[in-house]
Amino acid sequence: MNAWLLLLPAAVLLLAFTHYPILATIRHSFFITRRNGTEAFVCLDSYHSMAADPIFWRALANNFWFALGTIPTSIALALLMAIWVNRNMRGRGFLRLAYFTPTVLPMIAVANIWLFFYTPDYGLLDQLRGLFGFGGWNWLGDPSTVMGCLIVMVIWKEAGFFMIFYLAALQQLSPDLEEAAAVEGASRWYTFRRITFPLLMPTTLFVAINAVINSFKLVDHLVIMTKGGPNNASTLLLYYIYEVAFTFQDSAYAATLTVVLLVLLSTVALIKFGYLDRRIHYQ
Amino acid sequence: VDLTMYYPVAVGGPVTKIIDDMVSRFEKENADIKVTAVYAGNYTDTMTKAMTAMKGGQPPQLSVLLSTDVFTLMDENAIVPMDGLVTDKSWFKEFYPAFMANGQIDGKTWSIPFQRSTIVLYWNKDAFKEAALDPEKAPATWDEMAKMAKKLVKKDASGNTTRWGVEIPTTGYAYWMLQALAIENGQKLMNEPGNEVYLTAPKTVGALDYWVDLSRKHNVMPTGTIDWATLRTDFLEGKTAMMWHTTGNLTAVKDAAKFNFGVAMLPAKERRGSPTGGGNFYIFKSASPEQQKAAVKFIQWMTAPERAAEWSMKTGYVAVSPAAYQTPAMEAYAKGFPAATVARDQLEHAVPELSVHENGRIYKFVGDAVQAAVTGAQKPQEALAAAQQQADRVLRAYK
């Protein structure tokens, strides 16, 4: 039995839809396609126009804030949820269900629901504010709030997913350890800080890496909710790539933008495999 | 013959149902032609789909796309002119020339008007009455609109606005609205060959200034962006007393309004004016000769006066030919509902919609500038200057 034979089907598809496209993207970023279909080598021209493209920088910065806004909070919430539902709390099954449910819902569907929340004046949020005498607010139409609104929604969507990983990790922790700490006189908070949390570090890392990757991948909601607006205030890199490639039909520039995305993701990979995996304690 | 057609929907009402119904009637009359009508989203989505499908080697044979997509479609070598496909060119003359304007370039006719519009002003007569304004009289000038709007604003006890005076949408087709304002201010936005835009012209800036002032100075329009898609609902919910919107929404508004409303031409500054809007039929180059023939047949059927009238009544779009307005059904309808002809009447003041090469990109630049201005992120002047700069960069290749 030849191992390569077993690998073959997966390898062919991976080559065709991951490795070749990566290389092709890099190659295309150095060319432009003329209207008549011929390609021309333009060296770094596309990169220069990218550097001069304010929308690109805006998208990049947005991606950064989006990641910063969603990742720490959703991880912290996930941990809290996991600790709660790991206990013999009344209604534990229901709580697990409640926290986890958003993650199985399609982003597209979720975006529809949240879109209504954020609708000015008669949306749910403004109705609630109205009860307290506040006026309507154009949540998604105002550059200062649009990102925050998307971040809240994504946290809602993602936290439950990460919770499951924490829950799995918590269940693998021996209860002995907490008991030993209790016998030694440690408070619950101390035990969490010094024992539980450090031991969950591999999970935290795994979840964080996933969250970072997701923050580059999640754009479905933009299509429904903001189309990147107003004035690009909610554009994310991948959405911009989509726009450039398919709406503007400029695949050379899209390739250039994709290269940036690839570099970012590879950096994440390098950090994970090259550095963190070595430093964090695995059991 | 099998035909695939992509079409967009940008207005309310059961549009897909109407199209499906018309298509099936056409198929019944023409048993040898089968048309698959694919609803592909809004105009941008549909254009995206059509372009993407073409590059992927599976383009539709015909499509309804923005009349202004013509340069882009020509640049992409996607479409064929109609001239060679019809035996009797007098057909082109049956349409309103204002609607043909966008589609006729270099003496060739590249598209046939279908769901065409102008921007009109909808006003809530009940609100006017409440504000002690004449419910039958819409504002005729910018100043009047601002003044009346001020009276129409309603606040609750805690000072929160519960009704705005006027709303002009700033997402979706912001460039369209800007163009309307610019024209009224006496400024055209583009040149004939579609390779220049005039965003920094003082009068263009003035148009945007007025727009921004409505919210920031006169406080008659909400700040932040106003969503194209939900504006109609706002109007129907009474959240605004007036709105600027496509006439394509007329029937949807008529069907849902629980109050009396009127429709008027857009108010004037230096002049009255509105760009035309909406979608035309295009035939794709890659279609086989029989398919192209069949497509023409389909287009002719769809735009024939009875169908144009039917379509206009069911949606609110302007019927594309004068003949349609002479059909008995349309005449009866217009009599009972005079608003139905306001958009057509406005054609006399209308100009072709902003149509340039790489129109998708240019629209985004203009839209971004409008949004930057209305959200207060930039002064209209700066915002438009930035857009002009980017547009120049893109259009340089087409000079």
Place this chain on the structure above:
Amino acid sequence: MSAITLDHVSKNWGPMRAVDDVSLTAEEGSLLVLLGPSGCGKSTTLRLIAGLEQLDGGTIAIGGTDVTNLTPAQRKISMVFQSYALFPHLSVAENIVFGLRVRRVSRAERDARLKRVADIVGLGRLLERKPSQLSGGQRQRVALGRAIIAEARVCLMDEPLSNLDAKLRHEMRTEIRALQQRLGMTMVYVTHDQTEAMTMADRVVLMRDGRVEQNGSPEELYNRPATAFTARFIGTPPMNLISQGDRLIGIRPEHIQIVAQDGQAARVKTVEHLGADSIILCEIAGQPVSVRQDGFSKAQPGDDVRLAWDAGHEHQFDQKSERRLEPMLNEARRIATG
């Protein structure tokens, strides 16, 4: 003062009485072993003493103070868990001083005490390692180190040796006992291994189904089992119990001789040579009886033999209640030889 007293202690798991009205005392400075088959409630009892579980009845006192409602930390005990419960991300040194840090003992004192304890448990050179880099025996010693550095007068251990191989187990058992005696700790030690119980304990409490079956010194349990259950639990192979009327006659394998005449007729079923001695499994009237003989027995399966024993080595139990019966004769002899 550090004696531990359990007074009518009970603990239920749902309908099951895991610990059922247990009373016992571990004298100050002594080692008390909780012995019994799996599931008899040993661990639960220990966890009750530690405060890791809530009592359903009774009281627990340590050093004369009622600790029934105190938290584990307040009871000032130390504990060695079956799995050691070492913190895998902390070094040996950090594991050992964990409790001191929790209690905010100064750095200087921590270091001093660590050094002392590391010497006692012989881990001086391994302090920087992580638990995963230690052998089983070394881990055991870290757990011990963590338990003794607190200088708690009371130490609880739950089967701390069950994960070790025979040789290490043997060494560690000596070591724990020596340490306990040296430091004068009061220790409660849970095991299901009777060899451990016999060799280490000052006092053995044999449990069965949540209750105390017998409480006595190792010798008492061996020489004067109070019930047939104890008799069957202690000794390898355990005591033979032969049904005779309404009684069970108990006789240990090592007290039976194969004789040429007299004695009871028996048939040899199997013979096991263990080197120093052999176990001969026989049958007397259908009841199995094992006999222990020094050296290599020459008995062969199928042989007919005769078995005899000194009446003084006979134990008697009531057939029904399984409780020990004390014939005056036996009683007298026991006192004489005891």
Place this chain on the structure above:
Amino acid sequence: MSAITLDHVSKNWGPMRAVDDVSLTAEEGSLLVLLGPSGCGKSTTLRLIAGLEQLDGGTIAIGGTDVTNLTPAQRKISMVFQSYALFPHLSVAENIVFGLRVRRVSRAERDARLKRVADIVGLGRLLERKPSQLSGGQRQRVALGRAIIAEARVCLMDEPLSNLDAKLRHEMRTEIRALQQRLGMTMVYVTHDQTEAMTMADRVVLMRDGRVEQNGSPEELYNRPATAFTARFIGTPPMNLISQGDRLIGIRPEHIQIVAQDGQAARVKTVEHLGADSIILCEIAGQPVSVRQDGFSKAQPGDDVRLAWDAGHEHQFDQKSERRLEPMLNEARRIATG
């Protein structure tokens, strides 16, 4: 014919000779035990016989046929793994007939053979259970069942009992031996537990560092250890070896008496009471000597005692080579008593 013969078999792991020129024969229908300390190459040898590893030298024959280059399946053997290697997702019945299904034996025959085997190993009523629902002993029997249903004449076992508790281990050892004898299988049995080796084997091969240290009957290994290594490996506690000039004098703990006079002066270090007997660890001139006494010894740590033994029980080894020396006297006596 099912005898197993290893002829100068070697196996290297990188630079290490895990099995080094081993030759041995397991007679047809006999049980051969591979005994030795951890890492001495027992498992590797067994796996070579099974065909799970490739030889680096020598040949292996089963029933006279050279099987050196055959796959495990072709060797027609059965094997019981240390942890039984039961398939947790299959029921008892499915586990037992696994090999028959793989070999596409017809359903009818499978059922018939299953019935027979289930009777032999006494699992008739448990066939539908999953392994996780079985006790250790029952699992062992499933593994046995799977091994015998193939009707292979040769069965290999790698420490099959090491996961069981003492009591169960004791029972299973009897059971395996009985089965092996009843079915007349040739069995190679790996263990590091000398009690298992002594009680079960027809022949014991004691290994050390990949080589055969001694190959003989259990009695031979116990009574006439060929080397000091063997002497030290067999017996609990093992033989005392006292350095005397260029010799090592070996004497088993059970052959030493504490006497009132004469004998060698010694000091008691510790005493362990095991119930039936006690182990007294003494020191003679700085050398540890353990003594086994029946019953509860009254010796106390620190006592000065005198130890004596019958010269006939003395073994002698060369201090350097550690090989056995045979004084004529001992030899004569051995033959007389052997």
Place this chain on the structure above:
Amino acid sequence: MNGRTHPLEAVAAWLLALLWLAPLAYAFWSALHPAAYATSFSLSAPWTLENFARAWHQAPFGRYYLNTVILVVLILIGQLVLSTLAAYAFARFKFKGSGIAFALVLLQLMIMPDVLIVENYRMIGKLGLLDTIPAIALPYLASAFGIFLLRQTFKSVPLELVEAARVEGAGPLQILWRVYVPLARPTYVAFGLVSVSYHWNNFLWPLIVTNSVEARPLTVGLAVFGAPETGVDWSIITAATVMTMAPLLFAFLLFQRQFVQSFMRAGIR
């Protein structure tokens, strides 16, 4: 020990749970009431299923369902088969270059097909598969996540079981089929559920490669249908939204215990 929870914490946990369910609860509320109540909440609001009926008739949801189910099943089967074979190769065979090959597989964990839309679109175009269900599935059929997960699981299968099977006469594929696969069941379940929900919910890629009703999955259908331009009212959008997620939600409610447990037993992390 871990039974003791502060009452305040319990309250907080419940509040959070209710907050977390609120959007869903709203969607159901609005879908099950006449449009007039979509934005105002009143206990006396009448219940209705009409929104569903109208949504169902306004767009070919039946077809979308069918497409989605075909898509999800196709991807799942493909992923399971391919991942199983590849994971088996990585877990139990030693071969030259396995390290590099595995690293190349892992690359896809970071750079998923989702970000390579442009080139993948070209590739699908070259293959002439545009606007088909297989086109949506292809880039995802080889799943690094699946391979990685199964490899971990396979590696944890005791070698003894494999050797036992070998001694009993089983060949490599028999061993895979009879030993590894059944033992990895929790992993298969967990992975299967993740995969199904991912692809049921996936949007951007299907949006790009499909044009027609015949290939569109539910999500794309919903996006096209619910585009607010068309001014469909909220009740109908939420009804369509509920329809889109209902099967998944329902399956999750049914299997949540197994799901959570499989997830935990599979030790994904």
